[in-house]
Each structure stands twice: as C-alpha cells, then as structure tokens.
Amino acid sequence: MLSKKCKYAIHALVHMAREPEEKFLIKDISEACNIPKKFLEAILLDLKRSGVLGSKQGKGGGYFLRMKPADVNLAEVVRQFDGAIALVSCAAHKFYEPCAECEDEETCTVHDAFLQIRNATVEMLKADTLESLVKKETKLKARKKR
Amino acid sequence: MLSKKCKYAIHALVHMAREPEEKFLIKDISEACNIPKKFLEAILLDLKRSGVLGSKQGKGGGYFLRMKPADVNLAEVVRQFDGAIALVSCAAHKFYEPCAECEDEETCTVHDAFLQIRNATVEMLKADTLESLVKKETKLKARKKR
DNA sequence: CTTAATCTCTATTGATTTAATAGAGTTACA
DNA sequence: TGTAACTCTATTAAATCAATAGAGATTAAG
Secondary structure (H helix, E strand, O other): OHHHHHHHHHHHHHHHHOOOOOOOOOHHHHHHOOOOHHHHHHHHHHEEEEEEEEOOOEEEEEEEOOOOOOEEHHHHHHHHHHHHOOOOOHOOOOOOOOOOOOHHHHHHHHHHHHHHHHHHHHHHHOOOOHHHHHHHHHHHHHHHOO | OOOOHHHHHHHHHHHHHHHHOOOOEEHHHHHHHHHOHHHHHHHHHHHHHHHEEEEEOOOOOOEOOOOOOHOHHHHHHHHHHHOOOOOOOOOOOOOOOOOOOOOOOHHHHHHHHHHHHHHHHHHHHHHHHHHHHHHHHHHHHHHHHO
C-alpha cells in the first residue's frame, strides 16, 4: 500500500492539474482534498524540491505547477515518496537491492514473477499523467450524469 | 513492498512445492531458504492454520503441503500475510476501506487508476501458482545451462 | 517409560517507519 | 509596518516489523 503522504501528494497534484495555470494556497488544497494542512505543507515542499511545483512566498503567494500536467506521471510521484514500485527489492530498478533468499536471480522463479508484476505496474503508472487523469475524470463525471 | 514475512512464506512454499510429497523440517527449510528459524516457525504455523500446510509433531514429524501446488497462488499468500494487494485501500476488494480524499469513488480518477493496477496485479498473482512457479524455475535453469 | 526430536504457543523486545503537530523563521506585498 | 503566505527544524505518539526467548506439547523409538 502507498503511504498516506504519497496518496495525499497525488490527490493534491490532480487537484492542481485541473487548473494548471492557477496559483494555490496550502489552506485551499488542504480543504479541497481533506489533507491535514501541516502535513500537506511538507508534501508540497517536497514536490517543490523535486521540481514538480513552484512557489511564491509572501502575500499573494502560493504553489503552482512548474511542469506540464502531461509530463508528470504517477510512477515518479510514487518513487519520490515511497521508493520502490516493485513488491520485492530484488525486482526493483531504481531502488534495486539484492535479496538473500534467491541466490541466483537469473533462475529464481520468485524474482521472475515479481519482475513481471513490477514491469506491468510501472507501465500503467507511467501512463497515468496528471493530464490523462484529469481527462479521465471529466469522462467519468460526464458518464455519471447520463 | 511485501513484508519479509510474506516474502519468506513464498520462498518456503516454493521450496516445498519442488517435492510436493515430502515432509520438511523447519530447520531444513530455514537453511535452504536463508530464513531465520524462529521467524519461519511462526510463518509455517500461520500457513498451517490457513490450510495450506499440514504438520506432524514429534520425532519423524515435519511440515508438508496439504493443498496441491496448482491450487496455491501468490494472491492468496500475499493477502494472508500483508492484507490488501491494491496500492490504496479504496481500490481493494477483500480489504476495501473508503478513503476520505475521493468523496465520490465513481468519478474519482485516482481511484480509477489504482483500481486498474490492482486488477492487473491480482490477475498476475493468481496465475502464479506454486506449480507454475516451479515449472518456470525448471525452464529458467535449463535456459541458463545452454 | 524415558529420551530425543519436533512442532506449538505466548510473550517480549528493539528498531524503524508513519502520520501528524508545534512553533519559530523568512519573504513579499500594500 | 502589518499581514499573508511559504519555509524550516524538531518532536512525538502510535503502529508495524523483524526477530528472539523460552517453556510446552506430542510422537517415535529403544
């Protein structure tokens, strides 16, 4: 399972991607997404440090998307907050660590199984950009009205 | 990521599935799979309680597979030890819990995205039975020799 | 009937991570 | 100069994880 921090980050980003030109106050995002304000502060700061968000201090300030919604995907967000996407560290790419159980990865069937799952998951997470998520949301809402 | 307990359980089960008729000592599995013996005791006991393993106490005793290798899949093992397979609780089936962030699941794009990932993951985990894993292992080992 | 082998059970511990909060600091506008 | 806003460091309480300790119960064999 994702950490709450990561889930909060995703919801905050999707919220901002609905109005990609806007500037947002921490307080407003916090209320709109039901995220504890103080916790959200740390999250937005992290996203700023990684270049996804920009900010302006002082009166009239706020956070805004620095990257284009089409260029931000969930794989990167998940990695930033929760590390490896794979279910076992020996099947991870960016956070790879060998494991003591399978002595030979090449012939370890457990390694092989989780590598396939990791690859499929990463592919799907990469396809989930902020842009595609917002578009999908529009479709889901339209479908419901009917 | 899976807990070590879960990962250990999977390795122990695959080990046993290589000789599905055999009886295994905790000590032997522990050494073969590099799993701390005391920790493994608890794991095997859990697997016995859930019906996957059987055991015989006393001298000449040990653990053995009660279910057929083809009938044990990784989705069930993961659920038993780590709970939900989904990355967010609102996308889980067996461990579903609503989340505060998306007020309306039907139109929540985050929910939708993680539901797709969950479904794909569960499908793959279900296809990974002890039988198929052992078969795959044989193939991997044969391929390596060449 | 005694011994050794083996699984069973309860409890505890230390380390780590998670989720959240507190409170002071900095910047910028009007 | 005051207020609105982001920034930073530190702390904490709770939960979870990984592992260990040690006593108990059962069975086979001699």
